[in-house]
Amino acid sequence: MPNSAYLLYSITEVEPNGYYFSQFKSMDPICMFGTFDAPIALIHRMEVERAKQEGRFSKVLDLKLYQERAEKELGAPTLSNAIFLAAKDCGFTNFTIPHDFPAQLFSDLTQLGIKLEIAKAPLFPQRAIKSPQEIEQCRTGAAISEAGFARVKQILQQSSISADDSLIYEGQTLTCEFLRKEIRVACTMAGGGQNSPIAASGPQAADCHCIGFGPVKAHEMIVVDIFPRDDASYMYGDLSRTFVKGTPSDKMRDIYDTVYQAHQAALACFGPGKPLGAVDKAARAVLEQRGYPTRLREDGLWEGCYCGIGHGVGLEVHEFPFIRETDETMEVGQVITIEPGLYIPEVGGCRIEDTIVITKEGYEFINTPNYDWIIE
Amino acid sequence: MPNSAYLLYSITEVEPNGYYFSQFKSMDPICMFGTFDAPIALIHRMEVERAKQEGRFSKVLDLKLYQERAEKELGAPTLSNAIFLAAKDCGFTNFTIPHDFPAQLFSDLTQLGIKLEIAKAPLFPQRAIKSPQEIEQCRTGAAISEAGFARVKQILQQSSISADDSLIYEGQTLTCEFLRKEIRVACTMAGGGQNSPIAASGPQAADCHCIGFGPVKAHEMIVVDIFPRDDASYMYGDLSRTFVKGTPSDKMRDIYDTVYQAHQAALACFGPGKPLGAVDKAARAVLEQRGYPTRLREDGLWEGCYCGIGHGVGLEVHEFPFIRETDETMEVGQVITIEPGLYIPEVGGCRIEDTIVITKEGYEFINTPNYDWIIE
Numbered sequence: 001m002p003n004s005a006y007l008l009y010s011i012t013e014v015e016p017n018g019y020y021f022s023q024f025k026s027m028d029p030i031c032m033f034g035t036f037d038a039p040i041a042l043i044h045r046m047e048v049e050r051a052k053q054e055g056r057f058s059k060v061l062d063l064k065l066y067q068e069r070a071e072k073e074l075g076a077p078t079l080s081n082a083i084f085l086a087a088k089d090c091g092f093t094n095f096t097i098p099h100d101f102p103a104q105l106f107s108d109l110t111q112l113g114i115k116l117e118i119a120k121a122p123l124f125p126q127r128a129i130k131s132p133q134e135i136e137q138c139r140t141g142a143a144i145s146e147a148g149f150a151r152v153k154q155i156l157q158q159s160s161i162s163a164d165d166s167l168i169y170e171g172q173t174l175t176c177e178f179l180r181k182e183i184r185v186a187c188t189m190a191g192g193g194q195n196s197p198i199a200a201s202g203p204q205a206a207d208c209h210c211i212g213f214g215p216v217k218a219h220e221m222i223v224v225d226i227f228p229r230d231d232a233s234y235m236y237g238d239l240s241r242t243f244v245k246g247t248p249s250d251k252m253r254d255i256y257d258t259v260y261q262a263h264q265a266a267l268a269c270f271g272p273g274k275p276l277g278a279v280d281k282a283a284r285a286v287l288e289q290r291g292y293p294t295r296l297r298e299d300g301l302w303e304g305c306y307c308g309i310g311h312g313v314g315l316e317v318h319e320f321p322f323i324r325e326t327d328e329t330m331e332v333g334q335v336i337t338i339e340p341g342l343y344i345p346e347v348g349g350c351r352i353e354d355t356i357v358i359t360k361e362g363y364e365f366i367n368t369p370n371y372d373w374i375i376e
Numbered sequence: 377m378p379n380s381a382y383l384l385y386s387i388t389e390v391e392p393n394g395y396y397f398s399q400f401k402s403m404d405p406i407c408m409f410g411t412f413d414a415p416i417a418l419i420h421r422m423e424v425e426r427a428k429q430e431g432r433f434s435k436v437l438d439l440k441l442y443q444e445r446a447e448k449e450l451g452a453p454t455l456s457n458a459i460f461l462a463a464k465d466c467g468f469t470n471f472t473i474p475h476d477f478p479a480q481l482f483s484d485l486t487q488l489g490i491k492l493e494i495a496k497a498p499l500f501p502q503r504a505i506k507s508p509q510e511i512e513q514c515r516t517g518a519a520i521s522e523a524g525f526a527r528v529k530q531i532l533q534q535s536s537i538s539a540d541d542s543l544i545y546e547g548q549t550l551t552c553e554f555l556r557k558e559i560r561v562a563c564t565m566a567g568g569g570q571n572s573p574i575a576a577s578g579p580q581a582a583d584c585h586c587i588g589f590g591p592v593k594a595h596e597m598i599v600v601d602i603f604p605r606d607d608a609s610y611m612y613g614d615l616s617r618t619f620v621k622g623t624p625s626d627k628m629r630d631i632y633d634t635v636y637q638a639h640q641a642a643l644a645c646f647g648p649g650k651p652l653g654a655v656d657k658a659a660r661a662v663l664e665q666r667g668y669p670t671r672l673r674e675d676g677l678w679e680g681c682y683c684g685i686g687h688g689v690g691l692e693v694h695e696f697p698f699i700r701e702t703d704e705t706m707e708v709g710q711v712i713t714i715e716p717g718l719y720i721p722e723v724g725g726c727r728i729e730d731t732i733v734i735t736k737e738g739y740e741f742i743n744t745p746n747y748d749w750i751i752e
Contacts, residue, residue, distance in 0.1 A: 013571065014390040025572065028694060046683050049583050103482040104475035104494045118480045184564045188557065195389065195569050196401065196607070207425050231572070307422050318404060 006123070007033040007087075007095035007116065009105055016315035017098050017123050019234055024055030031083055033095060034058065036124075042066060042086045061086050080108035087114060098123040121320075128312055128320045129333040135357055135366075138314065138335045140230045141237030142355055142367040144192035148226040149241060151186035152179060152199065156245045156375045161218040167245055176201055176212030183226055192228035192237070199224050205349030208307045208341060218246035221255070221348040223341075227317045238313045238337050239367050240353030245375045254290075255342050255350045256373060262286040262340035263352045266309060270330065270338075270356060270363040277326045283309045283340040292342050301345045310338040313355055334358045335366060382499070383409040383463075383471035383492065385481055392691035393474050393499050395610055400431030407459055409471060410434065412500075418442060418462045437462050456484035463490060474499040497696075504688055504696045505709040511733055511742075514690065514711045516606045517613030518731055518743040520568035524602040525617060527562035528555060528575065532621045532751045537594040543621055552577055552588030559602055568604035568613070575600050581725030584683045584717060594622035597631075597724040599717075603693045614689045614713050615743050616729030621751045630666075631718050631726045632749060638662040638716035639728045642685060642699075646732060646739040648708045655699045659685045659716040668718050677721045686714040689731055710734045711742060 010018035012026045019025070021039055022032050030051075031042040038058035041051045051060045063082055070081035083105070087093065094115040097106065101118070110116055122128070130138060159167040159174050167174035179199035187194040198205075200212030202220040216222060225240040242259075244252060266283040284294070287305050294304030310323035313335055321328055321336065330336075339353030355366040386394035388402045395401070397415055398408050406427075407418040414434035417427045427436045439458055446457035459481070463469065470491040473482065477494070486492055498504070506514060535543040535550050543550035555575035563570040574581075576588030578596040592598060601616040618635075620628060642659040645651075660670070663681050670680030686699035689711055697704060697712065706712075715729030731742040 027572070045678060046584050049677065050585055097479060099480035100478040102476040103473060103479050103492075104497075106479040106482065107494065116479075118483065121480075181564065181567075184569075185561055188560045188564055191557075193560075193569070193571050196403070208422050209426055301425065302421060 004035050005092050005095050007097050022055050084112045130335050137233035137235035138366050141235045144187050144190040144228040145226040145237035145239045147186045147190035148183040151182050165218045167216050174216045187228040192230050194228035197226045203348050206343045206345045208343050223349045236313050236317045240351045242350045243373050258290040259350045266338050272332045273329050276323050276328050279323045280309045330358045332358050381468050381471050383473050398431045460488045506711050513609035513611035514742050517611045520563050520566040520604040521602040521613035521615045523562045523566035524559040527558050541594045543592050550592045563604040568606050570604035573602045578724050582719045582721045584719050599725045612689050612693045616727045618726045634666040635726045642714050649705050652699050652704050653702045656685045706734045708734050
């Protein structure tokens, strides 16, 4: 059984367990320890007041004062010595730490006699079960993503198709870079941050993580994946859609319909107590039956659905639980994406991603699904 | 002497050493190892092609294939087993790792017989010495920050002062939240990401990391700190200014002038071979001589300049070298902020921050300094 006291050292602005533990936004690494119900901060002087006001700490300790004591009592004002003294003052000698706890501190604190047990990931399994408030925050994340999609659709609708199949928006050749910038602006205006959304046009989108470069072409599939973080709650939204401006080829229509059918087959597998592995199986079965197996081609490129079918979303874009071959079952309150896709090097990519929450009755959408994909 | 081979495991989108080593942008943790001149990626199948095209890897290995081998040869398809096999294949058994290398991997790989030496921070000291190309990237970061300042000034100029000293912009009460959102939009449009800029008005800004909440008031100091990351290079800009819309009090004028004098005194200390500690000393001397010592008050609040006087800036907003009591000397190519400030609980905050680069001749500004602070 893990210790009931935790020790974390991280930049909570980018490290989700630290933020979950503290509810405090820091852009420098901070030390946090204690039980989940009474977290304690050991923090730079200039963050002490803000930590008291904005964090959920039961106690906020001034790191500088502990470093001064460490110099006197232990001979050096090191971070590990300061943590050792602060932990002792608060009655702790054993901690559970996350798997990504910094190795140097791990080594130094162990030498000082503090017992550190590395948690089997995830550190806080309860993060996967969202409270009603957290589900609302997930809805906010999804709404911020949808603000990005609204802007993408508006731009594609207002674009015209030139003689060489380029798109022209407000007199300029429409590029993936422009779309991504406009997505980020729309997300920012809607209250969220989005570093590098995907807006990839044509064959480049056969690489499912290619963010997209160069001109957007008519009659090609455009994969758009928008996963912003709500500024207030740090909760992510994550949605993807595939569009064609103009006229898709028959092959593209077949790919889109196949992905849509896989998506529907996957959705039918969601519900409390149901196995996560069945979602993966159902989606992949449709893709294969329709003639799109996943395979490593002789030219060394992957084809088919070589990405995951879905994942939990919350304080991380990709978090527990993951949809994969597994015996784990779904629980009420889990927020999960469902995103089958097909990636064919010569043609491009196609992905349809929604986010749902498992409910007592089955599941509910976190976003407002809409599958229109051809933009005239 | 450290090993010449490194091992990293990190999300390069948020972890600067991994990005510096790979020049590859990933939003999931990836494993990278080898010498600095020939880095190798061990990476998820769906990132392999992108890593080959976008990263500076000499070799890109498919993690899945190594996990399959690990299952057969070592009995379990774990990450550590896969890394062990991949390292062996490439002829490595010893690595230098960063201080924040994940504890679990550190422990597992050590047990497998891989020798891991934790680097004395920083892992890549050469990061502090910017190449001409990196200096240009720093200038881009600063220019993105300046786009944010231009927007702040425009909004303050176009605001009117209401009877209760609120500011009215486009018919609405101007808030810190609105200013911060507009800063982020301006930075995004200029090619950068900026998560949580500071725009704090009045006494709240006496907490130097308070990002600002609620209405912006006339005749109060507004601290604005904008530190965006250039999307293309991941290089940060970092600049701060303090504004008053309306008429500052005599106290505010004295505070601003004191900070400006401290800033000038600090600047005079920059140059190759000069001690970093002298900058700290010179700035603090001015603040104290002008009657603003740094002290912990009886009410438990800090007053004066309880923040640092400056720091390196690059792939991190705050990175080596730091301006503090130290014997280290400056080197050509270091990019450093200079940001003395005064924080007085009843009055508010005042900070003036520029970024400079150390040159053979002395130093050059990275930004275009302008010290107008009173906006009519």
